[in-house]
Amino acid sequence: MRKALPLAVTAACGVAMLGTALPATASETEGSGGDAAMLSVLHGVPDTTVDVFVNGERTLDDFAPGDLAGPLELPAGDYEIAVTASDAQDDSEPVIGPVNVTLDGGVNYTAAAHLDAEGQPTATAFVNDTSALDAGNGRLVVRHVAAAPAVDVWANGEVAVPGLANPDEQSLDLPAGTIEAAVSVAGESDPVLGPADVEVTEGAATIVYAWGSAEDGSLALATQTVEGMHSAPGGVPTGNTQVPAEGQGLWWAAGGGALLLAAAGAVTALRRRTSVRA
Amino acid sequence: MASAALRPVAPVPAPVRLDYEAIGAEMTVVPTGVAGDGQMEIPEDASVAAWYRFGPAPADGEGNTVIAAHAGSEHTPEGPLYALRTARTGDTVRVEDASGRQHAYRVSRVERLGKDGLDFTPYFTRSGPERLVLVTCGGQWLPERQSYADNIIVVAESLD
Numbered sequence: 001m002r003k004a005l006p007l008a009v010t011a012a013c014g015v016a017m018l019g020t021a022l023p024a025t026a027s028e029t030e031g032s033g034g035d036a037a038m039l040s041v042l043h044g045v046p047d048t049t050v051d052v053f054v055n056g057e058r059t060l061d062d063f064a065p066g067d068l069a070g071p072l073e074l075p076a077g078d079y080e081i082a083v084t085a086s087d088a089q090d091d092s093e094p095v096i097g098p099v100n101v102t103l104d105g106g107v108n109y110t111a112a113a114h115l116d117a118e119g120q121p122t123a124t125a126f127v128n129d130t131s132a133l134d135a136g137n138g139r140l141v142v143r144h145v146a147a148a149p150a151v152d153v154w155a156n157g158e159v160a161v162p163g164l165a166n167p168d169e170q171s172l173d174l175p176a177g178t179i180e181a182a183v184s185v186a187g188e189s190d191p192v193l194g195p196a197d198v199e200v201t202e203g204a205a206t207i208v209y210a211w212g213s214a215e216d217g218s219l220a221l222a223t224q225t226v227e228g229m230h231s232a233p234g235g236v237p238t239g240n241t242q243v244p245a246e247g248q249g250l251w252w253a254a255g256g257g258a259l260l261l262a263a264a265g266a267v268t269a270l271r272r273r274t275s276v277r278a
Numbered sequence: 279m280a281s282a283a284l285r286p287v288a289p290v291p292a293p294v295r296l297d298y299e300a301i302g303a304e305m306t307v308v309p310t311g312v313a314g315d316g317q318m319e320i321p322e323d324a325s326v327a328a329w330y331r332f333g334p335a336p337a338d339g340e341g342n343t344v345i346a347a348h349a350g351s352e353h354t355p356e357g358p359l360y361a362l363r364t365a366r367t368g369d370t371v372r373v374e375d376a377s378g379r380q381h382a383y384r385v386s387r388v389e390r391l392g393k394d395g396l397d398f399t400p401y402f403t404r405s406g407p408e409r410l411v412l413v414t415c416g417g418q419w420l421p422e423r424q425s426y427a428d429n430i431i432v433v434a435e436s437l438d
Binding site: 237 | 313315320355399401414425
């Protein structure tokens with residue numbers, strides 16, 4: 001789902017976004033030069049349905065825990081984002097924020113409303129790495145936004161990311177396919193989440209969030225996919241064996257123009273004679 | 279907004295059969311991906327065609343479905359797609375997908391391009407009009423490389 005915010009929204013002043021300032025990774029991701037920023041919003045606070053206000057306008061209504069909204073396509077610039085109770089008349093009494101954030105053009109963001117490690121509501125704006133992937137690869141990103149201690153993230157029975165703490169993230173480029181993912185308390189092997197099959201999509205970022213609260217038994221996984229980072233294969237190697245007819249002297253004419261295929265022999269006699277147009 | 283809970287990805291029916299009557303090519307199509315060297319993975323046997331499974335399928339209704347096969351192989355000295363060099367603009371090509379649906383295309387371009395430095399990005403596009411792209415090798419056989427010098431690329435537009 002994608003929707004553009006009304007232009008009036010951007011004209012308002014006052015600016016902010018969920019919770020904390022942008023993490024340092026913001027400066028590490030180069031904008032692609034586009035004018036618009038992409039913003040998704042994840043609701044990772046258990047038990048509370050909320051509304052999200054952007055620059056004073058109610059943008060997400062009755063936003064439920066575990067839901068992902070967006071991406072919203074927003075003009076680059078400064079925004080104020082506030083999260084309120086779902087029956088709020090306006091954003092004057094936010095439960096999270098308001099927070100000011102600057103969205104750079106061509107950058108893809110996810111703002112997560114979530115609990116900090118101690119269980120207090122907060123928010124983090126993540127920058128989604130949209131740099132190109134090699135053909136055949138996908139990007140797996142894990143984000144810890146749960147009220148829980150540092151965790152180890154397991155992939156196919158091995159620790160892939162050790163000691164991930166709230167609100168940190170880790171990114172891995174790996175061959176596309178299904179992995180069995182699990183989350184344990186750091187240094188332990190019993191999963192507190194999973195194991196669950198996670199599809200690492202080729203050419204895309206598959207972002208897995210651990211959210212909820214360990215103490216309340218509400219830990220859960222949420223996923224987001226950001227597409228469009230695929231690359232074409234480096235080549236199409238379809239000619240590793242010489243077709244026998246050519247060994248009998250049926251060579252291609254050199255040069256860039258039309259090529260005449262001499263028709264000789266039983267094999268080619270069955271085929272239409274013509275030229276290949278370059 | 280939608281739940282971000284984990285859920286399986288619903289696959290699109292894969293192409294399973296290629297029928298290019300005008301050049302006498304009728305082939306089984308199997309899904310492949312990327313080989314260790316970063317190139318498209320191609321079945322050993324030239325009688326079997328590869329569909330690039332990371333890109334669009336005909337049922338996606340947009341972007342390029344890429345199907346490729348060896349010009350020849352040990353088991354099949356002359357593969358059906360060897361005849362791609364005789365492809366003509368206006369030819370009709372049919373692809374059947376795993377759901378049994380037939381997709382028809384009309385050839386709009388026949389190209390022979392040197393492999394060296396060839397950028398396949400436009401041929402593997404995942405957006406834009408629904409097209410079929412057929413690829414094999416052609417041009418001069420280079421004994422020192424044990425490979426043909428060129429790719430033959432046929433682009434066809436959807437008739438659906």
